[in-house]
Amino acid sequence: MKAGAALAAAALLIAACVPFFVRDPYALFMISLSLVGAITALGLNITNGYLGILNLSVGGQVALGAYACAIAALRGVPVPLALMLATLAGAVLAALIFLLFARLTGFFFGLATIAAAEVVRLMVRNLDDWTNGVRGLRGYPKLTESPSTTYWVLLVLLALAIAGTAAVVRSSLGLRWRSIRENASKALAIGLPVRRLQGAGFVASGAVMALGGGLLALLLQYIEPGIAGLNTLVQTVLMVALGGAGTILGPVVGALAITVIPEFLRVANELRLVLYGATLIVVVLAIPGGIVGALERALRTRRRLALYQQEKLKT
């Protein structure tokens, strides 16, 4: 545990130095973008990774957060407050989805959540007075004026999100979430308030994803209704699946990998989505636990092997 904390502090320190080494503003922008993606992916990981609830409303949550934040900022609300509003909006939307689709079972609940994303997309497309329709919104304030400061703010927010996830996952609440994921009916049988726990997780997930959406809007400085569509869904799902669903760092690793690697390979923009889709296919076929999941498994095997050899030496 102590080693873990030291490692985390060291990683944070190294990450904080990135703006001193990355001089190219575009590169720093892309890295900042991956931090935002990581926050959204952490949100999705709560439901898809820890609770075992299929949640396909990502696009809707991100778009709602983005528009709530941009519209508030355009109307003179200070940026931090606008972000809080976005988070709150996401929580409300998630609560609404959870209540409306409450009677759908498992898999069907997941399929229905994509309809919620579609409702958000249609709303932001049609409410022209607020959202400027398909032309999109621009001209609202930035997170901060300097790209480096923006990066640091995002890094702090991401660190808080990771620490928050870690705290919850290691608490008894996290244990209860995982027990629901492993066997919901057994969890119910031993007296866990399954619906309430699921609802709380779903709302938390929606709030975090909407916060990611708000940050995305501030970073991109342009948003349009397409944010609510399939591309956001596939990117975020890929971040979680590639990094490792149900691991604390998985979504972060996934977000970094899919944002930075295509840049590094200088992949054309149209090819990027093809690459994402193909990677998702490969991950499902070949690395079911994701990168972090595979590493954890390998580590565990090595530790067991070492223990086994120690035992053998003793006898």
Add this chain to the structure above:
Amino acid sequence: MTLLAQALVSGLAIGAIYALAAAGLGIVFGLFGVINFAHTQNMMIGAVAAVAAASLGAPFAVALLAGVLAAALLGALTERLFIRPLLSHETVQIDTLFITLGLAIVIENAMLMLWGSQPRYFDAPLPGMVQLGRVVLTMDRLASIVLALVVFAVLHLLVTRTRLGKAVLATAQNPEAARVVGIPVTRVRLIAFAVGCGLAGLGGVLWGVTYSVSYVTGSTFLILSFVLVVMSGPGNIASLLVCSVLLGLTESLAGAFFDTKWQRLAVMLVFIAVIMTRPQGLGAGRFARANI
């Protein structure tokens, strides 16, 4: 009054295409217990193949057939490469959902790169219209309704009257038992998958004839076909037809009496209302016995 009648007729035509779009998804869910996220990409591929064939001078019937076959082929490949290997996974539903989500994105964006973003049009293969009093029904819409009716009638006969149909039903009910009595479950699943995707291809061609074809044609129907499967109760084609017509009518009535930009939202609201009152799907009650 004329407006209402006109809206009802257009709604029927839209509902017919919705039914074709979603039927295969429902069949696949009934047989495999999984959802194919790339299902409506078969519509796009079918429509694209048909447009390509028509532009090469093929008569419309041939182009239509080419579209259906292209979609069925893509379906067969999807099953063989991406669904079958995952059926033994413990988390098969999520895995297949994600893998086909990846596939959908690949197909759509590959088509964008190869074909461009410009919509293409058929060269009016079904001109003319039918007049019923003051209500006008264009030939392409009439063809959508009639073809959908014929196809679903044939499908119904296929399932209820043939050995293949019985094999499909048995596989849907209990794949293990079906295997034990000698039904080639794997092949039955492959055929049903391909047929379902062929239906989507047909829907795509008909949609393309009435409107236009582009690389996003598939995504346009994606959420709608999900909604239809959830709403109708999976694996129940009769109820799927009812729901498709319901949503088609909703869309066209909302367009006629409110504003076309609120059509899709009206459809979603109807879906949410149905799901809140009947979470097991419309088909679970009265239509339940008309399985597949």
